[in-house]
Amino acid sequence: MxxxxxxxxxxxxxxxxxxxxxxxxxxxxxxxxxxxxxxxxxxxxxxxxxxxxxxxxxxxxxxxxxxxxxxxxxxxxxxxxxxxxxxxxxxxxxxxxxxxxxxxxxxxxxxxxxxxxxxxxxxxxxxxxxxxxxxxxxxxxxxxxxxxxxxxxxxxxxxxxxxxxxxxxxxxxxxxxxxxxxxxxxxxxxxxxxxxxxxxxxxxxxxxxxxxxxxxxxxxxxxxxxxxTPSSSFIADFIGDANLADCDVLEVEDGMAKVVLNGNTYSVPSHRPLSGAARIVLRPHALKLMSPQSAGVQGEVTYAAYLGKEMQYTVETNIGSLFVISPVSGQPFAQGDAVSVAIDQDQARLVSQ
Known part of the structure; x- marks a missing residue:
């Protein structure tokens, strides 16, 4: 043909x-x-x-x-x-x-x-x-x-x-x-x-x-x-799962931004000039649940689902409700557990508010 x-x-x-x-x-x-x-x-x-x-x-x-x-x-x-x-x-x-x-x-x-x-x-x-x-x-x-x-x-x-x-x-x-x-x-x-x-x-x-x-x-x-590299909160939320939280950008230099989130300072990639109030994009796989004694964002597991190769969690924190996906290993966290949410800074992204 x-x-x-x-x-x-x-x-x-x-x-x-x-x-x-x-x-x-x-x-x-x-x-x-x-x-x-x-x-x-x-x-x-x-x-x-x-x-x-x-x-x-x-x-x-x-x-x-x-x-x-x-x-x-x-x-x-x-x-x-x-x-x-x-x-x-x-x-x-x-x-x-x-x-x-x-x-x-x-x-x-x-x-x-x-x-x-x-x-x-x-x-x-x-x-x-x-x-x-x-x-x-x-x-x-x-x-x-x-x-x-x-x-x-x-x-x-x-x-x-x-x-x-x-x-x-x-x-x-x-x-x-x-x-x-x-x-x-x-x-x-x-x-x-x-x-x-x-x-x-x-x-x-x-x-x-x-x-x-x-x-x-x-x-x-x-x-x-x-x-x-989503250009806005809408794109970040629409393309794949995303957690969005308010943060403050202190400075951007050489493609990296220093941001304050929940009182902690992080260094995350930034593909556009931003300053002041912004939003940080946290993909579910970029978050890791740790014991509550570990450094990170403190929270409580309100939902836990076993899906074979992965666990899906909802964690309530003071920066909002976070959706977290973790590989199944060891003893999974359960609903009601206190946890600390660690952020993979390299996988975080910034968008304007």
Missing amino acids: TQTQPGSVQFTGVVKKYGDVTALKKLDLMIEPGKLVTLLGPSGCGKTTTLRLIAGLEMATDGTIHIGGQDVTHLTATYRKVSMVFQSYALFPHMTVRENVAYGLTVKAVPKAEAAQRAEAGLELVGLAGYGERLPSELSGGQQQRVAVARAIVLEPEVLLLDEPLSNLDAKLRRHVREEIRQIQQRLGLTAVYVTHDQEEAMAVSDDIIVMNNAEIAQIGTPAALYE
């Missing part, structure tokens, strides 16, 4: 309004060809609106949209070289799997024999060779989702759009199918834009993540960059 050259996606000053409601504020965005970029954020943040604007299912109120260098701002979905994989799969129950995959090709008046051949190639690509004569009802949820991916890919789009594609699958199957989608995208060199509200899913599949909040971009970066 041939593959169209992957296209870039560029938004310049794009605004989307529904009457008096602004669904998307002035948005400037560039997605490079061949990248899988995820739009991530809470409900109502603008991520699905952004995807629909790329697809041509919505028209921009203001600004311009380019796909593969072509201005498509005023073109409907029919005239854009994009394909979408929907949350609901949207397979025709009365058609065979091969007919479902070939459907978009037949609509585009591709000869029947060629459409069938390309459909078979698409099914082979997603690991469903030999399934062409089955009906969708004879497939598992994961297999149906792969059929939906094959149907989108055979149209040879410049950009593949995926709208919450795994939300109807159970946790174990989601993990398996997201790996397959990522492998297909990398193998074909597709430009893909993926929408999800699941942070783990976004981090697992993405080259870059665009975190959105309140109808605008909050931060763009690789999964590692967003986790390691």
